[in-house]
Amino acid sequence: MFVYCSEVTFEPREPESRHVWVRGSGDHGPPAAGVVVSWQHTAVHNANAAAWLALVVTTPFEDLLSVSWVGAERLIELADSSPADGP
Numbered sequence: 001m002f003v004y005c006s007e008v009t010f011e012p013r014e015p016e017s018r019h020v021w022v023r024g025s026g027d028h029g030p031p032a033a034g035v036v037v038s039w040q041h042t043a044v045h046n047a048n049a050a051a052w053l054a055l056v057v058t059t060p061f062e063d064l065l066s067v068s069w070v071g072a073e074r075l076i077e078l079a080d081s082s083p084a085d086g087p
Helices: none
Strands: 005-009 018-022 032-041 052-061 064-071 075-078
Touching: 018 052, 032 064
Parallel strands: none
Antiparallel strands: 005 075, 018 032, 018 075, 032 052, 052 064
């Protein structure tokens, strides 16, 4: 099952929970589906860092639930949250 997602960087809108794709660290591996549950503003230490961190829940493997802080630059907003109509 594939769901279309846009490649536009996601800008946080506190306090909404959102379905997102999470890019792998260093753009390695396929994006993982996730849900943003919280946002935190953070100090920017370099020009490439995001000013926002998101607390994201993902399931990178079938039997694993992961909760971690992720920079907003690694998030891709889901363009259409409805299920795909087939392959």
